[in-house]
Amino acid sequence: MKFKYKVMLYMTAFLSFFYVVSACLLIFVSFQMSLNKEKANALNAYRMIQNMLLVSNDMNQKAYTYTLSQLASQNDSMWKGIRLKQTGSGTLYYENGYLPYHLIDEDIRTMKTEECCLIRYIQTEDGQYIQVSGLVETGSVPLSLEVSQDVTQVYTARETQLQIYKVILAFVLTAGSVSALLIAEKLTKPIRQLSDVSKKISDGNLSIRADIHSGDEIELLARDFNRMTDTIENNMHQMADAMKRQEEFMGSFAHELKTPMTSIIGYADLMRSQALDKEEQREAAEYIFSEGRRLESLSLKLLDLLVLKKKDFELRPTNLQTVIEGAVHTALSSMADKNISLKGRYDDGFCLMESDLVKSLIINLIDNAKKAIDDSGNILVVGRLTEEGCLITVADTGRGMKPEELSRITEAFYRVDKSRSRAQGGAGLGLALCQAIAELHHGQLIFESTPGKGTVVKAVLNGGRTK
Numbered sequence: 001m002k003f004k005y006k007v008m009l010y011m012t013a014f015l016s017f018f019y020v021v022s023a024c025l026l027i028f029v030s031f032q033m034s035l036n037k038e039k040a041n042a043l044n045a046y047r048m049i050q051n052m053l054l055v056s057n058d059m060n061q062k063a064y065t066y067t068l069s070q071l072a073s074q075n076d077s078m079w080k081g082i083r084l085k086q087t088g089s090g091t092l093y094y095e096n097g098y099l100p101y102h103l104i105d106e107d108i109r110t111m112k113t114e115e116c117c118l119i120r121y122i123q124t125e126d127g128q129y130i131q132v133s134g135l136v137e138t139g140s141v142p143l144s145l146e147v148s149q150d151v152t153q154v155y156t157a158r159e160t161q162l163q164i165y166k167v168i169l170a171f172v173l174t175a176g177s178v179s180a181l182l183i184a185e186k187l188t189k190p191i192r193q194l195s196d197v198s199k200k201i202s203d204g205n206l207s208i209r210a211d212i213h214s215g216d217e218i219e220l221l222a223r224d225f226n227r228m229t230d231t232i233e234n235n236m237h238q239m240a241d242a243m244k245r246q247e248e249f250m251g252s253f254a255h256e257l258k259t260p261m262t263s264i265i266g267y268a269d270l271m272r273s274q275a276l277d278k279e280e281q282r283e284a285a286e287y288i289f290s291e292g293r294r295l296e297s298l299s300l301k302l303l304d305l306l307v308l309k310k311k312d313f314e315l316r317p318t319n320l321q322t323v324i325e326g327a328v329h330t331a332l333s334s335m336a337d338k339n340i341s342l343k344g345r346y347d348d349g350f351c352l353m354e355s356d357l358v359k360s361l362i363i364n365l366i367d368n369a370k371k372a373i374d375d376s377g378n379i380l381v382v383g384r385l386t387e388e389g390c391l392i393t394v395a396d397t398g399r400g401m402k403p404e405e406l407s408r409i410t411e412a413f414y415r416v417d418k419s420r421s422r423a424q425g426g427a428g429l430g431l432a433l434c435q436a437i438a439e440l441h442h443g444q445l446i447f448e449s450t451p452g453k454g455t456v457v458k459a460v461l462n463g464g465r466t467k
Helices: 003-055 061-074 105-114 152-202 217-273 278-310 320-332 355-371 418-423 430-440
Strands: 081-086 092-097 118-123 128-138 141-150 316-319 339-346 350-353 376-385 390-396 444-450 454-461
Touching (some): 003 061, 128 152, 152 217, 217 278, 316 355, 320 376, 355 376, 430 444
Antiparallel strands (some): 081 092
């Protein structure tokens, strides 16, 4: 069953229950008040006749008959019937009108014992009656007096009220059900909108959002739902980007393997199938050796990346000057034939780091700076101590990079100039390795580059400082 129909049923049931209880209570109270009024009238009529008989003490039967006849002719609207008779012999002194009940000996004994009158509600084929019976002591003759009152109109009024109540109840149920359905329709409209949005999202439309402004908890639910959808959409985009990068990684990795392997197989087949002189054999062997070293370098860097992601390293107090000087000295040995100036400036102090990894980071950044310089240029390495650790900056005067290239340069196998990097022996893993090392030190790499002017790489290392 739909929620709006449940709301309608609950509202209609509550309205019906409230109406039934209130109407029944009202009819019951009205009926009891009318019945008590008629009872009071019957008692008043009985007491009036009783008092008159007591005043006319010790009259004979003829006198009683005359007196009651005169009284009945003057006050016939106050009662339906009167009966006066002697209790012992049962002699009837007077009877006028309709009295549905006749006293029995048990009734007389009860009235004598309790010294009270009896009140009975009697239903006959002709209607409903109240009959008041009692004893009247007039001299030596005990008499019984009975007065009846017709209360049929009270019961008829109750039945009429019940019929009207049923008609009103039918109207209330109909109008209440329609009103409850309209209210439930309005209340559940935001829920249906939210359901429609969730169905579209489940069908793959992650851009749609719930636009609900009901000013209640459902609006809050819609906002939470939209925030959840935003998170899912962002995660899906991230997953798509990750899958795309993974596909590019696999393609680049396969290409990196294919190029040297093709050369190695080609030269090896040449040496195997043809007679080469010593010079040709040396050139072929040299090429096979260089390509083998490329594959070795590639595998080692991939291994380093894997190790950095899986292993926890202990950061130790290390002199920043010692690390930078060692990295610059190592890099200078590979630039003997280059017209490149490499200089270092650094603070003398200690910070927490893994010295071998930071040295590898600096060497890789210098190597990338060297590859960005075509003929001649300058590379400056600056080390500064910070409150959280240290900041290492490598600046070059090379070709620089475009802004759209900066966001991808730390991806594995990504090269700004693929042909130039491959010719210089690069596999596109250096900056990816540097990024992993920086993250290991709770830091990051920051790139600033201008095409034609050079690049500045800042390695922010927040491993901490010694006290």
